[in-house]
Amino acid sequence: MAVLIKLYEENPNPKDVQMAVKIIRNGGLVIYPSDTVYALGCDITNTKALERVAQIKGVKLEKANFSFVCEDLSNLSDYVKQIDSATFKLLKRNLPGPYTFILPGNNNLPTVFKKKKEVGIRVPDNAIAQALVRELGNPIVSTSIKDEDEVIEYTTDPELIYEKWHKLVDVIIDGGFGDNVASTVIDLTGNEPVLIREGKGSIEI
Structure with a gap:
């Protein structure tokens, strides 16, 4: 049964952030808000947790296109x-x-990602996501949580998220209603930027 923690983006309570991160550090899965949709994630260093995320998403871990959510660009290298x-x-x-x-x-x-030639990097403009990553000390490997209802492509209501996910994950962060548009994905591995998916971010970069 997941622990539900309410955090406010204007001022995420450090004690509650620490409580959430303790669960993540011990191999727990987290659902948390970002500047787009709510995300499912875990500690990048915990292989068992990564395998659980892949299993939930129904993909093989070594082939999964998960994002590395970072606090800023300082750890890019x-x-x-x-x-x-x-x-x-x-x-x-x-x-x-x-x-x-x-x-x-x-x-x-x-x-588990050694065979991958590239990595998706995210730095969400969301104080809760940044606080979690900062406290953890390394990226959170993440993927968007989708809703089966194709009309509402993403789940945005924390109460409904808890209802649906509380038996699958270990901690759910209620950061208020989420957005229902995913991030814009841009491939920078070639000579020119290539748009992979148009989302919330402007494609005029």
């Missing part, structure tokens, strides 16, 4: 190959924001 200054400026201009940027991964990727 931990998982991404060296990028040129034009790419870095583009990232700095648009992050934090509702984007997932696909970048070439380096040899420091967790073992």
